Amino acid sequence: MTEVTRENYYSPDLQWEYMGSTQFKEFQECEAAALAHLKGEYKPPTTTALLVGGYIDAHFAGEMDEYRREHPEIFKRDGTLKADYAHADKIIARMESDRLYSLLMSGKKQVICVGMINGVWFKIRIDSLLDGDICQTIVNEFPEAAEALGMCDGAIVDQKAMKDFAPVWSEEEHRKVNFVEAWGYDIQGAIYQEVEGNMLPFILAPGTKEDSPDLNALYIPDDDLAAKLAEVEDKAPRYHAIKQGRIAPIPCGKCAYCRATKKLTGIIDYKSLE
Numbered sequence: 001m002t003e004v005t006r007e008n009y010y011s012p013d014l015q016w017e018y019m020g021s022t023q024f025k026e027f028q029e030c031e032a033a034a035l036a037h038l039k040g041e042y043k044p045p046t047t048t049a050l051l052v053g054g055y056i057d058a059h060f061a062g063e064m065d066e067y068r069r070e071h072p073e074i075f076k077r078d079g080t081l082k083a084d085y086a087h088a089d090k091i092i093a094r095m096e097s098d099r100l101y102s103l104l105m106s107g108k109k110q111v112i113c114v115g116m117i118n119g120v121w122f123k124i125r126i127d128s129l130l131d132g133d134i135c136q137t138i139v140n141e142f143p144e145a146a147e148a149l150g151m152c153d154g155a156i157v158d159q160k161a162m163k164d165f166a167p168v169w170s171e172e173e174h175r176k177v178n179f180v181e182a183w184g185y186d187i188q189g190a191i192y193q194e195v196e197g198n199m200l201p202f203i204l205a206p207g208t209k210e211d212s213p214d215l216n217a218l219y220i221p222d223d224d225l226a227a228k229l230a231e232v233e234d235k236a237p238r239y240h241a242i243k244q245g246r247i248a249p250i251p252c253g254k255c256a257y258c259r260a261t262k263k264l265t266g267i268i269d270y271k272s273l274e
């Protein structure tokens with residue numbers, strides 16, 4: 001296995017060798033699209049929303065210089081930041097003005113770990129890894145954080161930027177679900193906790209892109225993480241086999257990739273359409 005570093009973390013070769021939480025979620029959504037993405041035959045659209053998320057991520061990782069160099073598209077012709085990124089600076093300032101939020105983001109940055117889940121190698125990149133001392137400081141200053149950090153000797157913190165904290169419509173469940181479930185942050189938490197290996201609490205530090213940005217500090221209870229880990233253990237070997245070419249991927253039939261590659265094979269009764 002190749003050693004995973006900050007430099008090669010997102011390289012195509014490493015995506016073949018290791019599964020990550022984003023890749024796992026891609027396979028869950030559509031096996032065919034996930035495999036085509038790996039092969040470079042399909043590129044999921046890069047949205048401004050994703051770039052803004054990456055911009056905020058880079059700030060907290062201390063990698064802003066590299067980010068600006070690699071993404072010239074964030075600047076206007078006169079060299080100033082485009083509106084979305086100028087607003088991202090406002091979100092960052094809001095996050096850093098909050099004492100608890102800042103403490104959560106004060107751990108070891110961009111910590112890379114690898115580990116096996118049910119025979120499949122995973123890689124993770126922790127935004128902020130807190131040690132027991134910081135957790136203690138946080139609980140002393142913020143007694144209401146004791147439920148999440150009370151008895152622990154560390155914590156995994158993941159920073160997120162999102163539109164808002166409203167529930168999100170789920171096609172699968174035909175109802176609105178909490179954004180943590182909708183974006184699979186619980187799946188991510190399960191993978192991070194397992195791969196990091198010390199059963200540390202998984203904390204989300206999300207902020208919103210609203211005109212007046214909102215903040216939160218959330219934990220995902222261990223029971224929920226355990227349920228999601230079982231799901232990962234169940235599915236990861238299949239996705240790994242698809243990557244190795246031992247099993248054919250099943251197309252979801254609905255996503256952008258499936259629509260783009262669909263071939264008509266006959267004429268069907270219109271009533272058989274859902």
Ligand SMILES: [Zn+2]
Nearest residue numbers: 030252255258
């Ligand atoms: Zn699909």
